[in-house]
Amino acid sequence: MNLSFPYNGVDKGHATINQPRDTSPNMKNVRLYENLGKRARGGQRPGLDKAYSQQIGGASAPIVAICSVSVVV
Numbered sequence: 001m002n003l004s005f006p007y008n009g010v011d012k013g014h015a016t017i018n019q020p021r022d023t024s025p026n027m028k029n030v031r032l033y034e035n036l037g038k039r040a041r042g043g044q045r046p047g048l049d050k051a052y053s054q055q056i057g058g059a060s061a062p063i064v065a066i067c068s069v070s071v072v073v
Contacts, residue, residue, distance in 0.1 A: 005042030007032060 006024035021072055029045045 007031070007040070007042075 004022060006022055006027065008020065008022040010025070010027050011020055011023035012024075012025055014020065019025060030042065031045045032040050033040055034041055034043060035038075
């Protein structure tokens with residue numbers, strides 16, 4: 001089965017098995033076009049607000065990567 005991004009948006013007028021091509025019965029927080037290149041590739045819509053108000057690390061720089069370290073003694 002070949003699944004593609006639902007370019008034609010939400011269609012709640014059909015049963016899931018009879019869904020028109022390139023539609024979905026339920027979608028949240030998705031968009032078709034990316035911001036920079038205006039390419040149609042599908043993806044998650046960015047949030048409107050910060051998830052947390054507390055600044056991590058005290059600097060105003062964004063977090064670029066998070067990793068975990070385990071020590072075995």
